[in-house]
Amino acid sequence: MPDYLQFSAEDFAQDDFFIRWVLLPDAETEAFWQNWITTFAFRRDEVEAARQLVLALHQLPQVRMAAGEKMALKQRIFNEIAAQEPASPEPVVRAMPRVTWQWVAAAVVLLGLLVGGRYGWQARQTVPAVAYLELVKAQAQAADSLREVTNTTNDTHLVALPDGSSVLLRPHSQLAFPARFTGPSRTVYLDGAAFFEVAKNPSRPFFVNTAHLVTKVLGTSFEVQAWSGAARVMVTVKTGRVSVYPQNSAEAIAQRGTPKLEGFVLVPNQQATYQLADQKLLRTLLPQPALQAEQVAFEYTETPLAKVFAQLEQAYGVHIVYDEAVLGNCPLTASFTDEPLFEKLGLICKAVQANYEVLDAQIVVTGPGCR
Incomplete structure (x- = not known):
């Protein structure tokens, strides 16, 4: 390297x-x-x-x-x-x-x-800065006043929103939002990256608009990365549930009219990536899923694999797919501490001669089973 x-x-x-x-x-x-x-x-x-x-x-x-x-x-x-x-x-x-x-x-x-000259820009996508600018212009016309926070520093900047939500605005990012939220929803506009902790209000969904993707939540914490000119937009969920959909899509129109989270929904330790080139929305697990429960003891003595997987699912908020008839009764004796999830899985699979892979944000375990 x-x-x-x-x-x-x-x-x-x-x-x-x-x-x-x-x-x-x-x-x-x-x-x-x-x-x-x-x-x-x-x-x-x-x-x-x-x-x-x-x-x-x-x-x-x-x-x-x-x-x-x-x-x-x-x-x-x-x-x-x-x-x-x-x-x-x-x-x-x-x-x-x-x-x-x-x-x-x-x-x-x-x-x-x-x-300029003979090297022209390839016009495959609308320039994201212009798209973001148009979004904010439309909001500025509809609202009495609109605040903009521009973080020109190399440090994360804390922004307090009028509903009690908070935003960690990353370096060289911009956030625009009304001086007060009115109507049935709460809407902000982002160019760059930010971590949101949204005050829970099931009757008034919270929308993060970027040039190409909309993130909708009721009250949760998550990160959005939507840089101008980038080839992708990414949304990562820490707590709660989040729905995402492309800007100006039929789903975007439908989601504005309901407080429910529907469609492409993410849960903790999941990440959505929207590739602008092919306009595909993909769901994956984080490279290092974080624990969702505190003070979990990963101590196993001849414990059936079904119980081991059930505890890992609850602790990390993930879904493990396997053939319970083949692998569920395999006994495991092991002691884990602060190893990352995938390291734990690798050791477990090695012990029972199995393999795992991540497919569409699910962990799939396969193996011959126990004799």
Whole structure:
């Protein structure tokens, strides 16, 4: 594995493992890069610049470019990114009678740079910043006032919402919401990433609108990652239940009129990924599912596997599929402490000569059974 601490933004943008995370993310790359960014938070700026460069270069038409032309294009992109960095070290909070944001200007400048000359931007998707801007414009016209919080720092910023909900707004992210929630629902608008802890109110659902995906909850905690220009939108559930659906879809229209959570529903330790290229919505388990119960003793002495799996399901909020007639009575003697779920499963399966895989957010265990 390369020493990423020594990488510049341009080095990241040319690394195959980094490019795979940006364009075709999977459990391995997502776990690695999220952990790396958390550990080395002071490198966030370089990672974000590299991510934007990868996205920009991979949306260009497939034409042959000389090495000098590629270097010149990369340098111009970095210069434009650097020129648009805000000087203020504090999060910016303001009311919004009109919507005029510096980040929109930066996106337009970068877009203009890439469409200039013979290298035109490939128009497969609407520019996310513009889509987000239109969402907020429509809300601003309907509401008496609208607040916008822009986190221009490298630290997470706590935002208190008028209904008692709280938001941890991630670095370089934006959140827009009414000064007070009126009507049958509570709606906010996000560009970037944020962790939400929503005050429970079953009669008034809470909606997080991004350029491409809507997240609907009644009262729970979850993370949304919806960066402008990214190839995907991700929603991760910590507690409670969450439903997600594409923006402007038939389901989106239907969900606005009911307080119920229906359709594509996520539960704790599950993650939804919406790929913009093929507009597919996928459900997966987190790379490291967290315990949902406290003070669980994973001590087993000749314990039937059916009871072991039942305890793991309850402790982690997951669903384990297996043939109970074949595996359910296999005895297990083991003692676990703070091992991650998948490490526990690996050891259990090794003990009973079985295998497991994760399919559609379910854990499927297969094996010959016990003699």
